[in-house]
Amino acid sequence: MVKVDRYVYAVGKHLPKSHREDIKKEIRSTIEDIIEERADGETPTEQQIDEILLELGEPREFACKYRKDANYLIGPGLFDTYKLVLKICLILAAIGIFSLITNKTPELSESYNYFGFIFRLLVEIVNQGIHVFGLVTISFFLIQWFGNARGKDFLKKKMNSAWHPSKLEAIPKSHVQIKYSGLITTIIISVLTLVVFNFFAEKIGIYYNRAGDQDSGFLQILSLDRLADYMIFWNIEIMLVMVISLYVLIGKRYTLFTVVAESLLSIAVIVLLLIMVQDTTLINNSAISEAISSTDISGDVGTFIRNLWRTALAIIIVFMAVNLFGRGKAILKFLK
Amino acid sequence: MTELENTIDKLNQELRRGTIVISVLSQLKEMQYGYSLVQSLNANGLRLEQNTLYPLLRRLESQNLLESHWGVDGSRPRRYYRLSADGFQALEILTKEWNEMVVVMNGFINPKEGDV
Numbered sequence: 001m002v003k004v005d006r007y008v009y010a011v012g013k014h015l016p017k018s019h020r021e022d023i024k025k026e027i028r029s030t031i032e033d034i035i036e037e038r039a040d041g042e043t044p045t046e047q048q049i050d051e052i053l054l055e056l057g058e059p060r061e062f063a064c065k066y067r068k069d070a071n072y073l074i075g076p077g078l079f080d081t082y083k084l085v086l087k088i089c090l091i092l093a094a095i096g097i098f099s100l101i102t103n104k105t106p107e108l109s110e111s112y113n114y115f116g117f118i119f120r121l122l123v124e125i126v127n128q129g130i131h132v133f134g135l136v137t138i139s140f141f142l143i144q145w146f147g148n149a150r151g152k153d154f155l156k157k158k159m160n161s162a163w164h165p166s167k168l169e170a171i172p173k174s175h176v177q178i179k180y181s182g183l184i185t186t187i188i189i190s191v192l193t194l195v196v197f198n199f200f201a202e203k204i205g206i207y208y209n210r211a212g213d214q215d216s217g218f219l220q221i222l223s224l225d226r227l228a229d230y231m232i233f234w235n236i237e238i239m240l241v242m243v244i245s246l247y248v249l250i251g252k253r254y255t256l257f258t259v260v261a262e263s264l265l266s267i268a269v270i271v272l273l274l275i276m277v278q279d280t281t282l283i284n285n286s287a288i289s290e291a292i293s294s295t296d297i298s299g300d301v302g303t304f305i306r307n308l309w310r311t312a313l314a315i316i317i318v319f320m321a322v323n324l325f326g327r328g329k330a331i332l333k334f335l336k
Numbered sequence: 337m338t339e340l341e342n343t344i345d346k347l348n349q350e351l352r353r354g355t356i357v358i359s360v361l362s363q364l365k366e367m368q369y370g371y372s373l374v375q376s377l378n379a380n381g382l383r384l385e386q387n388t389l390y391p392l393l394r395r396l397e398s399q400n401l402l403e404s405h406w407g408v409d410g411s412r413p414r415r416y417y418r419l420s421a422d423g424f425q426a427l428e429i430l431t432k433e434w435n436e437m438v439v440v441m442n443g444f445i446n447p448k449e450g451d452v
Contacts, residue, residue: 019394025406026370026390026415033371033414034386057387065391 003046004031006168007053013252014063014080023066031056053165073141082140084250086133091187091246093132097124098195178253183245190242197234201227206305219291221309223284230282233272241265256334263327270320277313356384358434360392361419361427364402369414393417401426 008031012024034052035044056062064077074082098121196204205220244265248258276282288302337345359382363373370390377384396402401423407416419427 022415023390023394025413029412029414030370030386030390032412033369055386057385062387065387066394 001049003049003053003165003168004028004035006171007031007056007059007165009171010059010168011063014060015066019066027056027062050165054163058163059168073137074144078140078144082136085140086136087249089132089136090129093128094125095191097121097128098191178248180249183249186245187242187249190238190245194235194238197227197231201231217291219305220284220287221305223282226279226282230272230276237265237268237272241269254330256331259327259330259334263324263331266320266324266327270317270324273313273317273320277310277317283309356382356388356392357396358427358430359384360389360396361401361423361430364417364419364423365427367416367418369407369409369416371414373417396423 008024008028011027012020015023031052035049038044038048038052201222201224202220204222205218207218241262244258244261248254251258283306285302288305292301359377359380360373363376363380368376370386370393373393374384374386374389377389393402393404397404397417400420402417403420403423404415404417406413408414
């Protein structure tokens with residue numbers, strides 16, 4: 001009966017979400033009806049189950065019949081490819097915009113209008129997003145349209161004629177099923193972190209009022225030279241995190257390999273953060289004392305700033321550790 | 337499959353498509369679940385693949401020609417279908433069309449002597 005579960009799951013993967021559970025339930029009850037009749041009350045043999053599933057046909061083909069009669073711009077035979085191409089193009093476009101805009105931003109001065117910059121970035125992203133979406137959609141629509149005119153059946157071409165129930169994939173464990181929002185958030189945070197620390201590291205700091213001065217002062221908290229030593233590792237780690245997230249997003253599922261790889265990367269990130277917390281040379285000590293002497297503020301502000309930095313890192317470490325714990329549980333379930 | 341066989345296969349599918357709808361509607365004056373419907377269609381000589389029937393039932397339901405509900409009969413839940421008021425009306429009209437079509441088609445395919 002494992003095969004029946006896998007079959008129903010495989011059909012469900014390609015069904016429209018709105019009716020998925022209901023249709024899955026109906027397919028399962030039908031398969032059980034057929035089994036009951038064929039096996040005559042006995043436990044069905046593997047061969048009998050294979051025969052029944054073969055009669056029902058390849059899961060994707062079965063699922064597509066639920067969509068086949070709809071009017072569409074892009075039919076079920078092309079739709080999966082369309083979604084994949086669209087995703088890749090949108091992500092590439094986003095990365096492209098980030099690098100273009102950050103390169104185009106000359107002399108970052110203290111008076112630089114950051115709100116304007118972020119606003120332009122957002123407008124550009126929405127703009128390009130619509131362009132990419134439109135272009136990809138129109139391309140696929142044309143492929144479909146000319147294909148239809150020539151009587152081409154995209155669905156048939158994609159179907160594997162040599163399909164057999166033994167090829168059914170195992171059902172992913174529910175707790176390691178993929179969460180799109182989480183993966184997309186990870187990718188966005190990764191891109192932002194890369195951009196901020198590679199291009200705007202000198203802007204991370206505190207803006208304050210100088211005593212007897214109209215202009216506000218700026219205190220750069222981090223020592224850029226020291227930060228550069230860490231950036232090599234950060235860039236490699238974040239790139240790998242992005243590659244794995246994209247891989248899971250495209251493959252639509254976690255495997256033992258991806259969960260282990262993610263966990264190892266999390267450990268690497270935590271180790272790096274722990275080293276940074278303890279690294280006193282990473283803090284721009286001379287700038288801090290200089291800034292403090294130019295203000296009226298009394299008290300141990302230097303220690304306060306150092307603690308602020310450490311607390312921020314500690315929060316990230318705790319967050320990563322909780323995340324890692326979840327991954328550990330997922331690995332255990334995979335191994336069971 | 338040769339090109340001719342391919343073409344014939346496609347034409348055959350198109351020919352069957354309409355008749356399947358009438359057959360299914362005609363069997364759903366009484367409440368039935370999917371598998372019992374397949375069996376009653378088979379018993380009447382219409383071989384219909386399961387993976388064609390279930391999507392068709394959903395489509396007819398979304399067109400308001402069928403009504404359905406989940407019911408538990410025996411050991412497992414089953415989805416039961418029957419004609420809606422619209423479905424009865426559609427079946428009546430389609431049946432009338434079909435009967436007229438049979439006469440017309442017979443006139444083409446099996447012309448009586450003297451007609452020609």
